[in-house]
Amino acid sequence: MYPDAITRSCTRLEYARVCVLLDYHAILPKYVIILAPNEDGGKRVPIKVDVEFEWVPSKCTNCMTLGQALGNCPLNRPQARNPAQIYVPKTLGDKVEAQVTNLAKSRGVGQGTSLWE
Structure with missing residues (x-):
């Protein structure tokens, strides 16, 4: 997980945007737990951060490819x-x-x- 360029440069602080790499079979999380320093800068405390996905590619369950639907799968075409x-x-x-x-x-x-x- 890493921040996008706008979040990294702190030019838009209403919300943070991060890029994540997930396994094909992974269930998309609704939240993540991060460790952040407490208010006095001492001990780190866990904080729950809600996650929203702007866009999720379609998954082909036949060939395990992201970005194509099952109906467009090349393995799904009938053999001559x-x-x-x-x-x-x-x-x-x-x-x-x-x-x-x-x-x-x-x-x-x-x-x-x-x-x-």
Whole structure:
């Protein structure tokens, strides 16, 4: 945590602005406890300081990236699939040729082979 340039130069003292680095999975705090010297400058005492976030980036729960929504995630796009190939019989005169496709190949018959009846 460190102050921004305006807070560091004390040119705007209505409120302090700090930059924080948080883990992606961290829950944003509503307050922080700081140790500040007491009024006589002696012992440090804990002080609760409320925290407000001006802007919080969107979180993608799919790829764990800040600044993009789940709907825009590149990992969320459907993969292009090859169309399913099916068994289609062909008639050649009085013979029927059966074309075996990839679907049949998965059942143990080679792709592109012909069966004659």
